[in-house]
Amino acid sequence: MNGPIKVLVVDDHALVRDVLAQRLDAETDIQVVATAPDAGAALELFRAHAPHVVLMDIDMPGPSPFETAARMRADAPGMKLIFLSAYVNDQYIDQALELQAQGYLSKDEPAEEVIDAVRRAQRGATRFSKSVSDRIVLEPGGVRLSARSSSRLGLLTPREREVLGYLAAGMPKKEIARLLDISPKTVEKHCDHLMNKLEIHDRVKLARYAIREGLMQP
Amino acid sequence: MVEHDLQAHPEEQVPRTRLLGWVLAASAMTLALFGLSAYYVEETMRVGHELTGAYLEGEALRDLIDKRRQELSLTAMMLVTTRDIQWMEQHHQTERDLLDAVSAALERPNPGYDVDALLGIREAVRGLSRVETDAFQMAGEGDVEAALELLSGGGYKIWSDQYSRSSQRFIDSFLAHLQSELDAHQRDEFRSLGVAMSLIFACILIWLYLAVRVRKWSDAFRSELVTRNRLERELMQAQKMEAVGRLASGIAHDFSNLLTAIRGYATLARERLCTDSPARLALSRVEEAADHAEAVTRQLLIFSRDGVAEKKPVDLVRLIKEACGWLRRLLPGTIRLNTDSGSDTQVCVFGDKSQLQQMLMNLVVNARDAMPDGGEISISVVLPDSEPVEHRRVTVRVSDTGQGMHPSVVERATEPFFTTKEPGEGTGLGLSVVHGIVIDHGGEMRIESRPGLGTTVSMSFPITEAQEAETSMPVHDVPVMGSGTVLLAQGDPYVREILTAALEDAGFKVSPTGTCPDFRSIHEKGLSTPDLVILDADLPGGCGADCLQRARDHGYHGPAILLTHELSQDLERLLEGDAMVLHKPVRIGELRRLAVAMVESGSERGVAA
Numbered sequence: 001m002n003g004p005i006k007v008l009v010v011d012d013h014a015l016v017r018d019v020l021a022q023r024l025d026a027e028t029d030i031q032v033v034a035t036a037p038d039a040g041a042a043l044e045l046f047r048a049h050a051p052h053v054v055l056m057d058i059d060m061p062g063p064s065p066f067e068t069a070a071r072m073r074a075d076a077p078g079m080k081l082i083f084l085s086a087y088v089n090d091q092y093i094d095q096a097l098e099l100q101a102q103g104y105l106s107k108d109e110p111a112e113e114v115i116d117a118v119r120r121a122q123r124g125a126t127r128f129s130k131s132v133s134d135r136i137v138l139e140p141g142g143v144r145l146s147a148r149s150s151s152r153l154g155l156l157t158p159r160e161r162e163v164l165g166y167l168a169a170g171m172p173k174k175e176i177a178r179l180l181d182i183s184p185k186t187v188e189k190h191c192d193h194l195m196n197k198l199e200i201h202d203r204v205k206l207a208r209y210a211i212r213e214g215l216m217q218p
Numbered sequence: 219m220v221e222h223d224l225q226a227h228p229e230e231q232v233p234r235t236r237l238l239g240w241v242l243a244a245s246a247m248t249l250a251l252f253g254l255s256a257y258y259v260e261e262t263m264r265v266g267h268e269l270t271g272a273y274l275e276g277e278a279l280r281d282l283i284d285k286r287r288q289e290l291s292l293t294a295m296m297l298v299t300t301r302d303i304q305w306m307e308q309h310h311q312t313e314r315d316l317l318d319a320v321s322a323a324l325e326r327p328n329p330g331y332d333v334d335a336l337l338g339i340r341e342a343v344r345g346l347s348r349v350e351t352d353a354f355q356m357a358g359e360g361d362v363e364a365a366l367e368l369l370s371g372g373g374y375k376i377w378s379d380q381y382s383r384s385s386q387r388f389i390d391s392f393l394a395h396l397q398s399e400l401d402a403h404q405r406d407e408f409r410s411l412g413v414a415m416s417l418i419f420a421c422i423l424i425w426l427y428l429a430v431r432v433r434k435w436s437d438a439f440r441s442e443l444v445t446r447n448r449l450e451r452e453l454m455q456a457q458k459m460e461a462v463g464r465l466a467s468g469i470a471h472d473f474s475n476l477l478t479a480i481r482g483y484a485t486l487a488r489e490r491l492c493t494d495s496p497a498r499l500a501l502s503r504v505e506e507a508a509d510h511a512e513a514v515t516r517q518l519l520i521f522s523r524d525g526v527a528e529k530k531p532v533d534l535v536r537l538i539k540e541a542c543g544w545l546r547r548l549l550p551g552t553i554r555l556n557t558d559s560g561s562d563t564q565v566c567v568f569g570d571k572s573q574l575q576q577m578l579m580n581l582v583v584n585a586r587d588a589m590p591d592g593g594e595i596s597i598s599v600v601l602p603d604s605e606p607v608e609h610r611r612v613t614v615r616v617s618d619t620g621q622g623m624h625p626s627v628v629e630r631a632t633e634p635f636f637t638t639k640e641p642g643e644g645t646g647l648g649l650s651v652v653h654g655i656v657i658d659h660g661g662e663m664r665i666e667s668r669p670g671l672g673t674t675v676s677m678s679f680p681i682t683e684a685q686e687a688e689t690s691m692p693v694h695d696v697p698v699m700g701s702g703t704v705l706l707a708q709g710d711p712y713v714r715e716i717l718t719a720a721l722e723d724a725g726f727k728v729s730p731t732g733t734c735p736d737f738r739s740i741h742e743k744g745l746s747t748p749d750l751v752i753l754d755a756d757l758p759g760g761c762g763a764d765c766l767q768r769a770r771d772h773g774y775h776g777p778a779i780l781l782t783h784e785l786s787q788d789l790e791r792l793l794e795g796d797a798m799v800l801h802k803p804v805r806i807g808e809l810r811r812l813a814v815a816m817v818e819s820g821s822e823r824g825v826a827a
Contacts, residue, residue: 013472015479023482026489059471086474087519100712107478108512111485124711126719133720134807140783143713143806155808157799159790182791190790193798196815 004031005122008051010042011084012060020055023111030118039068046072051079053121055114058085058092066095073099080121084114093132094145103127152198153213160194161215163187167203168210237435244424251417258410265403269396272330276392279323283339283385286316294350298357298365306354316343332391338384345377459632466634470518477515481508517647518634531682532571533564534612538597541575545582552592560599565612567679569659577655580648581616581675588620588673610681617674623667631665699725700814702749706730707737707765709758716806724810734760741769748776750817755782763792770794777816779809
């Protein structure tokens with residue numbers, strides 16, 4: 001891409017908006033084309049300046065920033081979107097993921113992180129803090145945020161569960177191979193995978209785990 | 219001891235329908251008693267009336283029989299002696315009256331009359347009459363002496379005796395009948411009295427039971443009123459805390475924005491100054507102060523529960539054991555810290571470890587400040603073992619032997635910025651942050667305190683099963699880092715971007731592709747020599763498993779992860795080499811961990827080979 005990355009900064013706090021704009025403008029490859037105090041003004045400025053990246057605060061008076069961002073997306077599908085908020089709120093992150101935002105940053109983040117996020121967004125990459133990205137769940141239809149942890153048993157394939165049951169019962173791998181009518185090498189592979197998935201590399205612990213999960217009777 | 223319970227309790231309901239049922243039952247029994255009593259009174263009066271009537275009738279008959287007999291003798295004697303026709307008429311009239319009365323008694327069936335006795339009387343009257351007729355005839359013929367002799371003779375006496383016997387028999391049988399009637403009635407009376415007594419007893423029992431129940435219900439009602447009043451107070455307190463929380467959250471938000479500006483401008487100004495400018499140090503101090511202020515706003519956000527909490531199963535026993543070490547460093551030598559973790563087995567709650575540590579720290583610091591002359595702080599874990607597993611809660615108690623608090627202070631202890639410390643010595647956020655953390659963890663908090671006798675703060679949390687703690691997907695405290703190249707094939711551009719960023723954050727160099735042909739082209743042209751291949755099973759332009767097979771055919775023998783939402787054993791069987799099938803939904807953190815593990819195991823096998 002030729003020319004600087006054109007950025008629109010949206011924040012209802014004038015001080016924050018200005019310091020952010022100044023800090024971004026200080027970078028040679030970034031140009032803040034406009035700043036807006038609310039989502040309504042942001043939409044007009046977006047249509048006027050066609051920025052590459054929109055840096056949007058979430059907690060602002062006036063129109064919903066998420067709805068405004070969706071309208072911006074509809075106008076220019078290639079635009080990049082980064083949300084910036086004082087709150088690391090699951091509901092907000094979920095809405096940001098639904099909008100396929102390139103990032104969700106807390107205002108605690110150093111300015112360098114914001115600048116890096118803008119550059120990554122322009123490249124098409126995303127930037128979420130690790131605590132957020134670890135909890136993002138890949139689903140058949142896309143991504144969402146998971147609030148709770150779930151059992152690792154769900155990671156196992158049916159065959160791996162079967163092997164786990166036999167393994168936990170103390171059955172030798174050759175015997176398991178014979179029972180399942182597969183090669184010992186394949187059994188070995190299943191064992192490696194299930195141990196990696198469960199992060200349990202000890203047969204005794206595996207047996208305890210299998211009993212607890214109801215895969216076998218003690 | 220003042221207790222400030224911060225959680226609602228279930229209300230006790232008074233069974234009003236049951237009360238009404240019992241009142242109706244008791245009233246019905248009482249009505250039945252009155253009805254029965256009225257019936258028996260009526261019945262008794264009727265029987266009494268009948269018996270009296272029968273007695274009077276019998277008595278009149280007996281009287282008539284006695285008197286007429288005497289009249290007959292008298293008139294017969296007078297007629298014989300005087301031969302006055304007037305006595306004759308009177309005699310015959312008396313005889314007719316007597317016979318009519320006896321006939322009438324015989325014709326009217328009365329169970330009390332002895333028919334044989336009456337027949338005997340009638341026969342005796344007729345016998346006497348025959349003797350008297352003979353005597354009258356003799357007297358009429360002038361033989362008065364013979365007539366008088368006849369009236370006092372044996373034949374007359376025989377009939378007279380029969381009359382007396384029959385009369386006596388009649389009287390005896392009549393009296394015996396009356397007596398038996400009376401006896402039968404008396405037996406009925408006793409029976410009725412028994413029934414009435416039973417009813418009275420039942421009524422008394424029901425009313426007594428009702429009185430006891432009403433008393434109990436009244437007590438329950440009073441207790442419910444007390445509970446409701448307490449709940450209303452707690453609700454008001456909760457609403458107040460909620461309002462204060464919103465206020466605190468708003469303040470923290472605005473304050474955080476201002477701090478961002480302060481820090482940003484300070485950084486900008488510092489960077490624009492020459493490296494040897496003395497103002498740089500001052501600006502650094504401004505940045506540090508902003509960081510410090512930021513920490514205070516984070517506390518406010520924790521209180522208002524707007525802060526981010528990374529929850530996972532946390533072993534409270536271990537947490538407390540570990541916390542002892544660093545908590546001791548907060549205490550002077552005059553304060554002893556005792557911990558009782560209850561058991562050696564793990565007791566897990568689903569929570570944020572750092573917030574739980576902060577909760578302990580705030581409580582210990584408060585306890586320390588309440589004991590300027592030294593004392594003892596106890597932290598204990600109490601695990602009830604009688605409740606069902608799904609309702610089990612673990613209680614953490616932090617108690618001190620300090621100054622304690624007045625009830626009015628306990629009431630307000632969890633309000634933010636409420637402090638009894640000297641200005642500048644406390645922010646007043648300690649207990650409010652603890653309260654925020656406890657509520658955010660689905661817990662309950664109770665403060666028990668009495669001036670001069672110390673304070674105990676009890677916090678109970680729902681227990682998460684230990685198996686979940688061991689086997690759930692944790693967010694790793696230590697970042698999982700790998701190295702090498704990952705060839706990623708993912709159709710959805712947004713998911714691909716997120717995956718790429720996550721894998722890059724883990725230290726991988728990522729070559730992202732969006733379609734099966736792109737994947738094949740990158741691999742077959744040797745544009746990427748991956749250490750790991752991650753493919754989505756549903757790729758535009760082909761199946762992920764086929765793509766992997768093509769890569770294997772073109773010499774890729776490294777590890778692979780196939781992401782799929784449809785699990786089949788055929789798929790696993792088809793995949794050659796070190797290929798892991800991962801079922802969606804899967805957390806990105808988990809995928810990243812497995813990617814690192816797969817690359818490590820792949821490289822170990824390579825080294826071994």
